[in-house]
Amino acid sequence: SLRNFSRLDEAEVKRINLHEGIESTLLILQNRFKAKGDKPGIEIVKNYGNLPLIECYPGQLNQVFMNIISNAIDAIESNNIKDSSIGIQDNFNTITITTEVLETSYIAIRIADNGPGMTEAVKAKLFDPFFTTKPVGKGTGLGLSISYQIVVEKHGGKLTCVSEPGQGSEFCIEIPISVDRQTVNDIRSLSCVI
Ligand SMILES: Nc1ncnc2c1ncn2[C@@H]1O[C@H](COP(=O)(O)OP(=O)(O)OP(=O)(O)O)[C@@H](O)[C@H]1O
Ligand SMILES: [Mg+2]
DSSP: HHHHTTTTTOOSSEEOOOOHHHHHHHHHHHHHHHHHHOOOOOEEEEEOOOOEEEEEEOOHHHHHHHHHHHHHHHHHHHHHHHGGOOGGGGGGOEEEEEEEEOOTTTEEEEEEEEEEOOHHHHHHHSSSSTTOOOTTTOOOOHHHHHHHIIIIIIIEEEEEOOOOSSSEEEEEEESSSSOOOOHHHHHHHHHHOO
């Protein structure tokens, strides 16, 4: 499954079924979804739409899924620790993955968790390199900044987050169905100028 996930043999743009990439990411993370001792399990809810094949860098997008889903698990787990006094078994932990085609020849993948959510201060720095709220040795703060580069610069897409404290978090990845190389090159040269 690691080989499938990293798609080492496919460093170039390919037309692929993104659901396969999401599934191979979930397979690698499956141990973290299971209940262990007094830690409740996490349910994965899938609302997969009817996606066409997407022209993209598959190994890189899998890395984005991995970063965002791992963050969702970390967030849910941190909530469970805080809530342990009131009985974590009452907590229903879910990560919901929704995919759909948007009007504008883009597709969207939404990854939502019912963890603790984020304050405005955290949201403002979310995609900054080295920004982390995790203990030293746990997070490097690079996961989302790398994901942002992959989605926006490599694929000409968008990566956004909607979250409020106590309301969970939802990350939305938008990717064009076909990579418009001109757009990607324009964005690249723009970021060089900046
Ligand atoms: N689903 C989420 N719920 C709540 N907070 C989140 C969520 N996803 C990200 N964050 C916040 O954004 C910060 C930055 O995330 P990012 O993935 O870039 O780094 P990290 O997870 O801390 O470390 P790394 O991914 O490099 O191991 C996290 O430390 C956390 O505070
Ligand atoms: Mg992370």
